[in-house]
Amino acid sequence: MKIAVLGTGMVGETLGSKLIQLGHEVIMGSRSKNNDKASAWVQKSGSLASQGTFADAAAAGELILNCTLGSASLEALTQAGEANLAGKILWDLSNPLDFSKGMPPSLFVSNTDSLGEQIQRAFPSVRVVKTLNTINCNLMVDAASLPGDHTLFLCGNDAEAKSASRDLISAWFGWRDIIDLGDITASRATESYLHLWLRLWGALKTPQFNLHIVRR
Amino acid sequence: MKIAVLGTGMVGETLGSKLIQLGHEVIMGSRSKNNDKASAWVQKSGSLASQGTFADAAAAGELILNCTLGSASLEALTQAGEANLAGKILWDLSNPLDFSKGMPPSLFVSNTDSLGEQIQRAFPSVRVVKTLNTINCNLMVDAASLPGDHTLFLCGNDAEAKSASRDLISAWFGWRDIIDLGDITASRATESYLHLWLRLWGALKTPQFNLHIVRR
Numbered sequence: 335m336k337i338a339v340l341g342t343g344m345v346g347e348t349l350g351s352k353l354i355q356l357g358h359e360v361i362m363g364s365r366s367k368n369n370d371k372a373s374a375w376v377q378k379s380g381s382l383a384s385q386g387t388f389a390d391a392a393a394a395g396e397l398i399l400n401c402t403l404g405s406a407s408l409e410a411l412t413q414a415g416e417a418n419l420a421g422k423i424l425w426d427l428s429n430p431l432d433f434s435k436g437m438p439p440s441l442f443v444s445n446t447d448s449l450g451e452q453i454q455r456a457f458p459s460v461r462v463v464k465t466l467n468t469i470n471c472n473l474m475v476d477a478a479s480l481p482g483d484h485t486l487f488l489c490g491n492d493a494e495a496k497s498a499s500r501d502l503i504s505a506w507f508g509w510r511d512i513i514d515l516g517d518i519t520a521s522r523a524t525e526s527y528l529h530l531w532l533r534l535w536g537a538l539k540t541p542q543f544n545l546h547i548v549r550r
Numbered sequence: 551m552k553i554a555v556l557g558t559g560m561v562g563e564t565l566g567s568k569l570i571q572l573g574h575e576v577i578m579g580s581r582s583k584n585n586d587k588a589s590a591w592v593q594k595s596g597s598l599a600s601q602g603t604f605a606d607a608a609a610a611g612e613l614i615l616n617c618t619l620g621s622a623s624l625e626a627l628t629q630a631g632e633a634n635l636a637g638k639i640l641w642d643l644s645n646p647l648d649f650s651k652g653m654p655p656s657l658f659v660s661n662t663d664s665l666g667e668q669i670q671r672a673f674p675s676v677r678v679v680k681t682l683n684t685i686n687c688n689l690m691v692d693a694a695s696l697p698g699d700h701t702l703f704l705c706g707n708d709a710e711a712k713s714a715s716r717d718l719i720s721a722w723f724g725w726r727d728i729i730d731l732g733d734i735t736a737s738r739a740t741e742s743y744l745h746l747w748l749r750l751w752g753a754l755k756t757p758q759f760n761l762h763i764v765r766r
Contacts, residue, residue: 480764
């Protein structure tokens with residue numbers, strides 16, 4: 335599959351590298367055609383890797399991964415262009431973290447709205463699936479790297495997009511316990527969980543943890 | 551121990567009944583000296599149970615449990631009176647649920663503040679421990695009613711109060727995995743988790759679940 339990874343940070347690089355390793359073509363999108371971090375990543379990743387603008391990546395990708403910072407996501411997707419994204423599945427991995435009010439960060443949208451919803455509203459023709467935003471990126475791509483049962487969430491308005499995404503996430507990254515929380519408004523739930531995630535990071539002194547939803 | 555349970559709802563009744571069963575004296579506090587629900591509970595609970603105003607309960611209790619609705623907590627504690635609460639450990643089980651904007655509820659304080667913090671600020675001489683607010687009340691009092699390992703959180707500014715609370719919660723209700731999230735500002739984390747808890751309730755069709763923090 336041809337996959338667009340939007341964002342050159344640690345999340346984008348980790349996801350991109352895992353997908354290359356699985357044999358997919360990955361185009362990393364950023365603000366400019368020749369981004370230094372994207373170039374370095376392409377160089378070390380071999381012939382399945384390429385880079386381009388957000389629009390180049392969105393046009394080429396059959397599946398779009400939003401790995402940009404939450405504060406940059408709407409602008410990045412605007413640059414990607416709705417025409418290039420229309421009808422495609424977009425995994426929104428971002429979180430609306432606001433670092434301006436001290437640590438741990440707060441959220442710049444929360445409670446009665448969410449970044450997932452803002453993205454879906456801004457790009458109505460895109461099939462947004464909010465997922466993978468509740469764990470560290472190393473864990474995202476390798477569920478088994480943390481022993482034991484633990485849970486991943488997804489939500490979105492398009493049932494078919496969620497079903498396809500669940501299958502891919504399971505096949506690619508080894509996730510077995512994936513809970514569908516409902517429509518895109520459930521982004522409020524997984525984004526708000528970041529408050530707890532950040533405090534747990536502080537208490538446990540490692541980001542290599544996850545929650546398992548224990549039920550009968 | 552003599553324990554004040556503030557609130558006559560399902561949470562207060564469940565906690566009160568469990569504590570009576572464990573041999574403690576419980577005084578249920580409410581707005582009035584003769585509350586119908588409190589009277590009915592006292593009647594069925596035997597000689598260790600009594601009722602009174604919030605102030606009566608707070609004055610008598612060595613440990614205070616805030617089981618009132620989040621929207622009523624500050625007013626209930628004001629009626630209880632800081633003099634009656636001073637120096638005592640108060641378990642804040644409440645959540646700032648706002649039902650005025652549709653279902654699932656949102657929070658009337660969140661993100662950069664929390665109800666736990668509001669209570670601690672309003673009653674600085676009280677040793678507030680935020681805990682037990684992330685699970686259904688039947689599970690609160692009997693961790694083993696949900697098989698498997700799962701996690702409870704606490705936070706607060708007073709280390710000794712947290713340590714004593716951890717011991718009591720473990721001894722009384724069978725909780726083994728209790729994570730200290732830090733000072734009272736971590737109430738933002740467990741209160742914000744309600745967003746996820748409520749969506750999970752919807753997805754799983756039962757409130758009898760909990761999260762287990764899986765870590766190495």
